[in-house]
Amino acid sequence: MSIVEQKLSSLTAAGQFDICAPGECIHVLSTAAHITYNRRAGGCGRMLKVLLNGYCSYDCAYCSVRVNRERLGFSPDEFAEAFLRLWHEDLVGGLFLSSGIPHDVDLVMHDLVETGEILRCRGYDGYLHLKILPGAARADIHDAARVADRISINLETTSSDRLGCIAGVKDYQQDILKRQAWVAEEKPEGHTTQLVIGAADETDAEILSCLAGQYRRVRPARVYFSAFRSLPGTPLAEHPDTPAWRARRCYQADYLLRDYGFTADELKASLDEDGFFENRDPKEVIAADMMPVNVNTATKWDLLRVPGIGPKAADRIIRLRKQRPFTGPADLARAGIGGQVAARHLTFGNRKGTIQTKLIL
Numbered sequence: 001m002s003i004v005e006q007k008l009s010s011l012t013a014a015g016q017f018d019i020c021a022p023g024e025c026i027h028v029l030s031t032a033a034h035i036t037y038n039r040r041a042g043g044c045g046r047m048l049k050v051l052l053n054g055y056c057s058y059d060c061a062y063c064s065v066r067v068n069r070e071r072l073g074f075s076p077d078e079f080a081e082a083f084l085r086l087w088h089e090d091l092v093g094g095l096f097l098s099s100g101i102p103h104d105v106d107l108v109m110h111d112l113v114e115t116g117e118i119l120r121c122r123g124y125d126g127y128l129h130l131k132i133l134p135g136a137a138r139a140d141i142h143d144a145a146r147v148a149d150r151i152s153i154n155l156e157t158t159s160s161d162r163l164g165c166i167a168g169v170k171d172y173q174q175d176i177l178k179r180q181a182w183v184a185e186e187k188p189e190g191h192t193t194q195l196v197i198g199a200a201d202e203t204d205a206e207i208l209s210c211l212a213g214q215y216r217r218v219r220p221a222r223v224y225f226s227a228f229r230s231l232p233g234t235p236l237a238e239h240p241d242t243p244a245w246r247a248r249r250c251y252q253a254d255y256l257l258r259d260y261g262f263t264a265d266e267l268k269a270s271l272d273e274d275g276f277f278e279n280r281d282p283k284e285v286i287a288a289d290m291m292p293v294n295v296n297t298a299t300k301w302d303l304l305r306v307p308g309i310g311p312k313a314a315d316r317i318i319r320l321r322k323q324r325p326f327t328g329p330a331d332l333a334r335a336g337i338g339g340q341v342a343a344r345h346l347t348f349g350n351r352k353g354t355i356q357t358k359l360i361l
Contacts, residue, residue: 135179191218204253
């Protein structure tokens with residue numbers, strides 16, 4: 001294995017809490033010895049997720065990079081050459097490039113941007129996601145937005161107080177939120193962020209409030225969630241792991257906020273008395289206390305509150321019921337809705353709202 005392959009092998013497995021688990025952003029790369037093939041990579045496709053530098057001087061208590069004493073890293077030219085070789089061989093289809101911060105943030109951001117610029121100048125026209133580091137200069141954010149398809153800066157957690165519990169160097173307001181506002185201005189709706197669930201002992205109620213603020217202020221294209229996993233050698237090595245289902249519930253709540261028109265206050269009705277989600281779909285928990293919805297007269301807003309009905313299905317229902325009213329659960333198949341989940345929360349009266357019943361003498 002060459003030195004470049006050794007670096008790739010190490011630096012593609014170093015980012016524990018960036019969008020996916022380490023090694024899972026490479027798909028169908030079985031011919032590349034330095035890449036781990038993982039059948040569960042799914043939607044990550046053939047995107048290479050890698051760190052430009054594998055050493056970091058920051059003190060994030062949950063991060064594997066902080067305990068890495070090998071000062072492995074690429075220069076922009078070295079990495080660009082390695083990546084382009086993989087790309088020309090059709091082994092990768094996209095790039096997610098982040099970095100540890102071994103020294104000055106500005107120098108590392110300069111290298112990230114320069115790497116992107118070299119790739120573009122050498123003909124790479126595929127997907128490029130560049131990570132914006134805490135404390136990055138506005139000029140570097142501008143240049144990253146110009147060269148990349150997507151950029152992102154991680155929130156990590158929900159507030160200044162929570163960040164202070166797990167990262168003493170970063171300033172939540174200045175290093176993260178201020179930079180995120182710049183990111184949003186430079187790449188409107190072309191940026192994302194991420195939360196590490198459970199590392200700072202935040203509640204799901206805090207997460208909901210944080211998400212609502214995100215979509216109100218900076219409108220990220222997506223928010224990603226990583227369930228905390230304890231790592232040997234870190235200050236949180238003895239901290240309990242976050243169950244994977246909790247991150248799934250956060251994703252479901254995020255979809256309801258972003259795409260279904262739910263409010264944070266509505267979603268808080270699905271929390272327990274301590275402010276946490278149950279291991280159930282939040283939409284089903286809320287619907288259990290709602291009156292059934294008349295499929296033939298309900299607004300799109302009301303239909304979206306029915307489990308099993310999303311935005312596309314709601315639009316189909318509204319279109320199809322103009323042609324012929326829905327008379328029972330079997331009719332839901334016309335709108336592409338299968339199973340009994342939705343039917344339990346619907347009634348099938350006519351357009352005037354009267355309920356069709358069978359008279360028994």
